[in-house]
Amino acid sequence: MQERTGQRYRYTGLYLLAGTALFIKLVSIFPDLVEKYYSTGVYPVISRVQRFLFGWMPLSFGDLLYAIATIGLVYALVKFIQALVQKRIDLNWLLRVGVKVMRVWLWIYILFNLLWGLNYNRVGIARQAGIRPGQYSTAELDSLVQVLSSRMEANRTISLPERQPLRHKRTLFTRAFSAYQQPGTRALFLKYGGQSVKPSLYSYLGNYLGFTGYYNPFTGEAQVNTTVPVFVQPFTTCHEIGHQLGYARENEANMAGFLTASKSESPAFRYSAYFDLYLYAIRDLNLRDSTLAQLRMNQLPAGVKEDIIALRKFNQEHVGLLEPLVRTLYAQYLRANQQPSGLLSYNQVVALVIAYGRKNGWERL
Structure with a gap:
């Protein structure tokens, strides 16, 4: 029973993330909307807060995050190879891993666009x-x-x-x-x-x-x-x-x-x-x-x-x-x-x- 509840929770969270990502994608279709409410509205506040939080650091905190992410990817690859060698990969394993990967990917997509990426869809400098x-x-x-x-x-x-x-x-x-x-x-x-x-x-x-x-x-x-x-x-x-x-x-x-x-x-x-x-x-x-x-x-x-x-x-x-x-x-x-x-x-x-x-x-x- 608890396992089913956990699965339902995981899938509900995945659906919410997917819905948020879809909404962002729909908003990006309208450059004037992005320009007015995001690029010259919300984004300047977001960017100033980011620079306030990390600008004082002498080293690039973002570069450290990239290093951690790279280590995480290598670790995940090693675990995958171990599972492959030990023949632990079955349909349930693939499903669990697939849900985790999709969740991480959706979080990255959402954060990337909310923190900066929507600017690709603005009207722009011209x-x-x-x-x-x-x-x-x-x-x-x-x-x-x-x-x-x-x-x-x-x-x-x-x-x-x-x-x-x-x-x-x-x-x-x-x-x-x-x-x-x-x-x-x-x-x-x-x-x-x-x-x-x-x-x-x-x-x-x-x-x-x-x-x-x-x-x-x-x-x-x-x-x-x-x-x-x-x-x-x-x-x-x-x-x-x-x-x-x-x-x-x-x-x-x-x-x-x-x-x-x-x-x-x-x-x-x-x-x-x-x-x-x-x-x-x-x-x-x-x-x-x-x-x-x-x-x-x-x-x-x-x-x-x-x-x-x-x-x-x-x-x-x-x-x-x-x-x-x-x-x-x-x-x-x-x-x-x-x-x-x-x-x-x-x-x-x-x-x-x-x-x-x-x-x-x-x-x-």
Whole structure:
């Protein structure tokens, strides 16, 4: 009798979780609803609370959770192999384990979406900035490439004295926080309070897996790989803060990071923003007109070319066997979260910046 009651309780709980997950999925179909009541309503409160709870910790609590989860998965795999060897797997065993796995999966899905994930379904930064991204001509793309080249030339030399100080993580994160305090009336939607940016505990591993930063939706912490070349770290930090502000899609986090870092008082942050966006834009131009792209790359200042070579060399020295698998899995994750272009979603920031330039003029970039 008690066993039946326990089973009924377990299945009732499972049904409630499944119903909650289904409700979240239905809500996500309506971007305007998500934008009004979640992304600009409930979520800012949730994110501030997360940053208050975990921002004071010197280490990333989210990274520790990932380590515990990994250990748990390994333990579960060992138990499964033991059950397989001991021939204890039958229909009842599979049913019990299946219910447990489904319950854990539903909890993760619900918490992920309530704490951050619903932002994938919001209207987004284009409406807030009053722009309409869409198709753009090769001429517009070429204009952007030339503007970015000019901006890099203007900022690189004066940014060099900052490179050594920015190797200190606290300096890097403090200046990124300050950059988000500067937009003011220029971009009211980029208000940021309660700093919670941490160096990734897996930075060296990340070099071989191909990531420069990531956001933990369960703790609200932004993690930055602080072992990559220092001139790319400022933009990465601003990008991850963009995720904290509720811009879940990669092109939107890129846009938030660009709008902020490019207007920073720090030349190193400005240079990092223009450098990163240039890599996206020149890649796009190369796909359209490789001859023109090569011409623009040849016209780059010598110092910028040195940085591109240094970044390429760093990446070549840290090629990991698992990187292709990680990139494939992450691309599938992006496609499952309203980004059908996969890893190319990052590159779609070009359309946002061109639309911004159309509205405000290239001189505002």
